[in-house]
Amino acid sequence: MSLIRLSDEQIELRDRARAFVDDVLIPREESAERAGGRLPSSDVGEIMKAALAARLNGGRHSVEHGGQGWSATDYVVVHEQFGRNTNGLWWWVPDAYNVLSAGTPDQISRYLRPALLGEGWVSYAVTEEYAGSDPSGISTVAERVGDRWRLDGEKWFVTSGDVAAVHIVVALAEDAGPTLFLVDAEADGVEYLDDPPFTHSFPHGHPTLHLNGVLVGDDAVLGGLGQADALQQNWFVEERLGIAAHCVGAMGRLLEEAVAWAAEREQGGSRLIDHQGVAFPLADSAADAAAARLMVYEVAALADAGADRKVVHAKASLAKLFASEAAWRCADRAVQTFGGRGYMRTNVAERYLRELRVDRIWEGTSEIQRLIIARAMERRGVRQVIA
Ligand SMILES: Cc1cc2nc3c(=O)[nH]c(=O)nc-3n(C[C@H](O)[C@H](O)[C@H](O)COP(=O)(O)OP(=O)(O)OC[C@H]3O[C@@H](n4cnc5c(N)ncnc54)[C@H](O)[C@@H]3O)c2cc1C
Numbered sequence: 001m002s003l004i005r006l007s008d009e010q011i012e013l014r015d016r017a018r019a020f021v022d023d024v025l026i027p028r029e030e031s032a033e034r035a036g037g038r039l040p041s042s043d044v045g046e047i048m049k050a051a052l053a054a055r056l057n058g059g060r061h062s063v064e065h066g067g068q069g070w071s072a073t074d075y076v077v078v079h080e081q082f083g084r085n086t087n088g089l090w091w092w093v094p095d096a097y098n099v100l101s102a103g104t105p106d107q108i109s110r111y112l113r114p115a116l117l118g119e120g121w122v123s124y125a126v127t128e129e130y131a132g133s134d135p136s137g138i139s140t141v142a143e144r145v146g147d148r149w150r151l152d153g154e155k156w157f158v159t160s161g162d163v164a165a166v167h168i169v170v171a172l173a174e175d176a177g178p179t180l181f182l183v184d185a186e187a188d189g190v191e192y193l194d195d196p197p198f199t200h201s202f203p204h205g206h207p208t209l210h211l212n213g214v215l216v217g218d219d220a221v222l223g224g225l226g227q228a229d230a231l232q233q234n235w236f237v238e239e240r241l242g243i244a245a246h247c248v249g250a251m252g253r254l255l256e257e258a259v260a261w262a263a264e265r266e267q268g269g270s271r272l273i274d275h276q277g278v279a280f281p282l283a284d285s286a287a288d289a290a291a292a293r294l295m296v297y298e299v300a301a302l303a304d305a306g307a308d309r310k311v312v313h314a315k316a317s318l319a320k321l322f323a324s325e326a327a328w329r330c331a332d333r334a335v336q337t338f339g340g341r342g343y344m345r346t347n348v349a350e351r352y353l354r355e356l357r358v359d360r361i362w363e364g365t366s367e368i369q370r371l372i373i374a375r376a377m378e379r380r381g382v383r384q385v386i387a
Helices: 008-034 041-053 073-083 098-102 105-116 228-266 278-306 307-343 350-361 366-380 382-384
Strands: 122-123 139-146 147-153 164-173 178-185 190-194 210-217
Touching: 008 041, 073 228, 073 278, 098 228, 105 122, 105 164, 105 178, 122 178, 139 190, 147 164, 147 178, 164 210, 164 366, 178 210, 190 382, 228 278, 228 307, 228 350, 278 350, 307 350, 307 382, 366 382
Parallel strands: 122 164, 139 164
Antiparallel strands: 139 147, 147 210, 164 178, 190 210
């Protein structure tokens, strides 16, 4: 029984995604961890093939563009399941940032369609050395040179930048302001400065890219000159909701594993779960998981019902803030439940403890989510945000 009502189609979708995670991803977690996150190409091929067969690729993209045409609720149904997996193995499910759907027919057939089939990764490069939480500080420029644009700048933390066929680059276009440009990874002047190791063991890197006088034509402009900020608003809502849904899935998996362990292992003459000191933190985790889940599905339902975009934006921040902070608390409690085993990288709780940390940082840190929520309460009223 759940207050969250799913249609028969959504239940079938959830079960399909769950089977993919259980049968294809979870069995590969430990080998991915032992290999620093990078699986052999044969495993990657099998994951991608299974994802396509299960019709989990390109979920939010339209059927016309090669996606599945999911609603926001369908999307969280699937991403809750993806969150039950460590090492970000779900990242191998072919997909692409939603801003690409604003492309011209030519851009859609060159970049979006192949990406949704797993035939070309796309990265999204906004962050710079001196512009992170405040992207208005970016200094990458696009200058007009004849009938082309010349891009100069440096981008940090470019997820999948090491494997992408094309980078979506935010640059300040002369006279137009922040604009998205599609830059082929092999273009002259695209230099890879560094591919640093990060806390998590992830399928792809987050390299630093240098754009050194990269020349592109008008056909590289995505969604129109000066449109980057408007296009990114929709991207943020989707990405933040997706992160919150992953965190809900992670909390569910952590609880399943930790409760099973606590109910089986005995110390001091009784099962761990019979020690109040072990049971109470698990109960607190259940409260965190259940509350986060309600928030995530409520935001998705509001988005599907066509609610005010600004209210949905604020509520997506609320869900991301709460779910990401709750999930990390749950991982920490689960590590404690497993004791010394919880400190081994072969243990699911240990992996989650490292991996969930970034959910409080990327797509806007917890502090930035708090700023958005506080401003929304001031401008739109408290009830609009919490009710
Ligand atoms: C693994 C990983 C992958 C990433 N992938 C991508 C990607 O694909 N594309 C991309 O463009 N970026 C990516 N990022 C970058 C990410 O979005 C930024 O790291 C994030 O937005 C924070 O920016 P920053 O690191 O510059 O920190 P800063 O902005 O310098 O913030 C540092 C600290 O100060 C706080 N702070 C900053 N401003 C305020 C304020 N006004 N009020 C209160 N506190 C504040 C922050 O919350 C944070 O705690 C990735 C980052 C990581 C770690």
